[in-house]
Amino acid sequence: MELEQTLAKYFGYTTFRPGQREVIEAILAGKDGIALLPTGMGKSLCYQLPGYILQKPVLIVSPLLSLMQDQVEQLKRIGEKRVVALNSFLSLTEKRYALHFLEQYRFIFTSPEMLLQQQVQEKLAKMELSLIVVDEAHCISQWGFDFRPDYLRIGEWFSQEKRPPVLALSATATQKVVNDIRTTLSLHAPFEFMYNVDRPTISLGRVVFADRADKAKWILQHIKETAGPGILYMSSRKRAEQYSEAFTQAGLRVAAYHAGYGAEDRQFIQQQFIDGELDWIVATNAFGMGINKSDIRQVIHETMPANVANYMQEIGRAGRDGEPALAILLYCDGDEELAKFVVTGDLPSASHVDRYQELVRQQVQPSNMLKNGELSETAFRVLAYWSQKESVEQVKARLNQLVLEKYQAVDEMLKITQTKDCIRTQLVGYFGQKLQEKPENCCENCGIHYDEINTERLKEEKKVEMIPWESRLKQLLIGF
Template identity: 40%
Template sequence: MTNDRSIQAKKLLNDRFGFENFRAGQEEAISSVLEERHALVMLPTGTGKTLCYQLPSYLLGGSTVIISPLLSLMEDQVEKMKSSGEKSVVALNSFLSYSEKQTILRNLSAYKFIFVSPEMLQQQGMIDQLKKIDLSLLVIDEAHCISQWGMDFRADYLKLGKVRHELNNPLTLALTATAVEQVRKDILSVLNISSEVDQIIYPVDRPSIQLRVAESVGDKKDQLLQAVSEFKGPGIVYFSSKKLADEMAELLRSQLGIPCESYHSDLDKEDKRKIQSQFLSDTLPVICATSAFGMGIDKPDIRFIIHYHLPGSPEMYLQEIGRCSRDRKGGVALLLYENGDEAIQMRLQENTLPDRDELVYAYRHADKLESLKDDTKINISRHFIEQSIPFEQAAEIVERYQTHKSVQLSTMVDYARRKGCKRDVLLDYFAEKPEVRRNGCCSGCSRTLSLPYDPVEWPNFLQNSEDLWQDKLKFLFNLQS
């Protein structure tokens, strides 16, 4: 990055985004983009990956297209950008009516930031409209979805190499928080940027987060009540079950007397926004949620993350606990583990991957797939058929993927059961070693752990929120006074 561009970038960082300094990895990523070099950026959850494309977009000119896999995340990002004063931003997804979509497409060049789902990019009309605009930067958010070995493989993401080619191979920025080396290789290969790319890879470890595992023997509810009572401050409790999230939110309200709500995909859009707003403003200190909550929630002072159920992979676990202690002032990640908890994840895996019989049916009745329920099994089978992958090769790919998912789950079981250092288990999976160990490190390293932050008593916490919620909202959304 030239000296002039560096000065411009730092001025923009302060004037538009309200920060005095870049976080680790941000300046390197922005420099690559401004030098018009493709980049694969892996930064830990909570380190501000969105800035890596938002800031340079203002200096590049033209439009930036951001491909995002989750509609809720896309909507959150658009709303946040609008709240911070950026009006030329739009999301193209299934939430739009036909007339709304057509109006946006006719005026697409007027938008600086265009968020789009990978599914929308399979429509030739969408590609034709994007080819007409001055596309300065193509951003692939959650880029690990490209790889069959990633945390959240999406068949539509595998088609992004073709999409990129149709858009005349624009400058490309791929972003992820958790990707092992094989996943990173897949990302570069699918996007066809392997030979001319800057890889900006930072460790996944978050030393300010203390790792704890509590073994349960039919007493998880009591352990949850005790933990929330001890940890205090803002926190999220994750569940694999929507029903249990509802029940535990009611239990925390009734037993501890604290404001607490559940959050999952059954809530309507308005209720989701209300809960998010209350959590950000500290009027709602605890959320009981499924994995639907947390993406795009940039709250710096979340103090604890509790998992009531065992996550399916180290990638997912690190991403979810990474929402804690973004201000680096300390946090706790607690996993409540009972022997046999892994059975839940095994059932979930069975429901997302086609078995051999289902693949046989798909290949024999490819013409009927369009009329079947749109789920992961159908999407994966359809992808194999559309790519003319022979049946036996497709079956082998699924078998390898199932094996990999088993390795991911086994790593999490090892993490839960390991008597030694818990952090080492997670970092070994990513072929990393801890650079520092703080706050006692984990429950495997220290038998007695104190909180790595100063807890705020619930009454004081709630009283403070009445005084500070307006200032916090301004800070979180970069609003001008």
């Protein structure tokens, strides 16, 4: 059967989007693959259609519970019943049931941590999979070395001789990240499809402030006066909650979102936003990966992101419906130092490395460091992983290198933030690509007609008792 006929049969589409056919044909030919396709360009179809054609289970390794649940629900909405998510949302009974009947599912979603559990691996070893997918594969490089080392461990499982094709999917990745993906997942001469990272419908705004007080005032005024839906990215959980409270007092439908909330709370907030019950999300970078909302009109960064890849991922959540959207980066002197502080805050120090080894020598569980509050859970995971792999001096050298790389990434983002040339050209060039054509509303330096993109927020009739914004502004600035 022709691919288009199969596409129409299962999904109701008559044509493929750019890259989909090429990736699917490579998979059907038994090749490993790396596909970089912008979010909203149908990455999931690249493994879903082969799942129907090959008639054997597809295993999808996904980084976030919310992303996993969203993908499961999307499949169920198109009538797919043989889909399951192996994650912490399952009760013990549900997990046992899913594992027992695992080979009967067509699509199996799981996390790197769950994939490495012995009982899961033993079950999968007895099954014949048609395909293994690593979704949001850039996380292997950006998270694995210093945030979730289990991303590195899954590569060991993938290195087995007899395995199905492996497909790594992401929206954006530099050549270094692609190399990390290829090496970590032990891919065999993978087929690679790289879509252009430019999103011409997103205008790239930038506003520079003399101090943070002016920045806070601008944010409050801008969001009160312009239309969403939108995402306001913050540097900390505390700031996200403070701004969210201020907007709520101003009568806006807003919620804060960060990793400090429970999984169910985060999923509830995300669903409210998707369903149009919230106009704005004020979030840390924990929000947005895989979110299925096409009509986001604005993405605003309250401060400079820690690296260009994160920035591109986050602004890429706007305008997926093809309509004009706006990404505004706010900057004032010193933002880069804040970014460097935040991005290295969860890395263990040299003294932590020595302390870990001391406990090992004393035959004391190193996890006591975590129980005693000596370092964060993230820092301990990183420390434990590398301490089991390398010598003390090698671990210290690796951590120093990670800090250096993160500082360099912040400096790369600062260059783009401060450039007087075309911001879009600089961004695309960072990923080793060339800008094919400048849109009319390109960037701050090329010129943007904001009135063509920003629409005024509809005034609502209902009255809301609120604290004057001047008082809220003072509260926002506490700590600076």
